[in-house]
Amino acid sequence: MNIATLLQMAAEAFPERGAFKCGDDEFTFGELWNAALIAAMRFQSSQCQHVAYLGEASPAVPIALFGAALAEMPFVPLNYRLSDGDLESLASRISPALMVTDRRLDFQVDGLALVGIKELLAAGAAETLEVPLDPEALAVQLFTSGTTGAPKAALLRHSHLFSYIISSVEFMSAGEDEAQLTSVPPYHIAGISAILSSVYAGRRVVQLPNFNAQAWLRLVLDEAITSAFVVPTMLARILSEIDAGASADCPALRAIAYGGGKMPVPVIEHALEVFPNVEFTNAYGLTETSSTVCLLGPEEHRQASASDDPQVRGRLGSVGRPLPSIEIEIRDQAGRPLGPNMSGEVYVRGPQVSGEYREKRLVDDDDDDGWFATRDAGMIDEGGYLYLSGRADDVIVRGGENVSPGEVEDVLLVHPSVSDVAVVGVPSKEWGEAIGAAVVLEDGVAGDEDALRAHVKARLRSSKVPEYIRFVRELPYTETGKLLRRLVKADFQ
């Protein structure tokens, strides 16, 4: 069981079909397989133990990913926005390694060899290689963004990624006209799963290395894009671009999937209006679960947005129901399973769940039957829909009462003066933690603390009304749209 088999199957079934395009670089499935074989031979003869990739999206990413799989070496995509200092420390953790990059590094690490990105794209003759069989071999190692300390190295084995793909994607199910636009960076799990899913579905991928809304809309039109994956901040920017006058006319576009962070309900509601003919899918997943574990599908989006029933309508704020191969439980702090509509921590189990770091294995097969504690807080309703309310570590404990930031944020976000908001715990002598809200106002609106408090008080218990409100120009996000709550918190102290 090896992810290279996924590409081998696609290349055997449809060798001539377009597989990847980025700018002027284009590869069919047959060419991609050939390039992966050549890369594998190069990796094997290098005496290295890891294949790293440092750069923007390019067809060299799938080539290096599948080439590393064929050479049975872990593929380690690195964040190209990191400083040389940070990269040096990551490189020393994976050496001896071959790094595919065009960047000039101002450091040297023993055992680190460099290969240019263009070299992987060059045509050539490949010898056949047997695809390795060991399902336990490491396929991908992703460094976490390190928002809480030094980056951790999350490990995904071939069995995890392979199981995810064959249980969630139908082989060669994409039509010849289908084209997927991906704009997530290669070092993000969504960047990896986008490659694997599209290859197995036989769907052509168009890569947009540096997301901006204008370029995204232009590519959707020029390349007759039929589907796309975006993180919530990207969707919000695309909608702003359209609100500012850009055309929303994308005749070929049929589907947009989104995930990677919390989608504000007003944004998805607006998106459904702007793109009435597009099917929306919300995907919830983590690096440690090989991407998606829960889905809110197009039909559920339609039902929710058309419904007057608050519970059905509220599903636009849910991440949907688990994939058929996945089990989800909500547990309390003692690890006991909780019933419907009770908030706790989200636990996940299934063949795609790794929960493993180079430093530590979080899933204990012997003691805990493969359940992984996600550290996400949430609840499941009677219909089986999962609602997330932030990270379990972000829960504010105010005078012994648990307040989830997401609940307060959702209420503030629907206030007409609020464009974006982050709610955090602020140290308090009286309560242990008090509630602080950092609010970004809509353009040209004056902030009114009392009005916002009254708005929350009318909808939630008074203990959930923010004691502290700060008006800020913007909130700190990572480039993939993850809110850096730690920085918001620091501003209140």
Next chain:
Amino acid sequence: MSQYRPGTRLYSAVCAAEVMVIKCAAAGEVACGGHPMSTAPVADKSGLDAALAEGVLMGKRYTDEADSVELLCVKPGRGSLSFAGEALKEKATKKLPSSD
């Protein structure tokens, strides 16, 4: 009889079919077209039982009634798959919207 390890690739003795073991939780033999499948490619393919020639389709998963074994077809062929004497069925899958 020992169990197959996940990841094992099996080759038909009677047709072009190749399958990969995804899951195997019981002892038994995987056969194609009435003949045991082998862990190495078979040069001389013959003896397909005409009664066991429904075929295996590329990219489809096959399981037994008890769900103790699951095979993925990585190369199509003409024979029918069986495990421990029981004919395997194509696994019913729910079509999911693309989420990546």
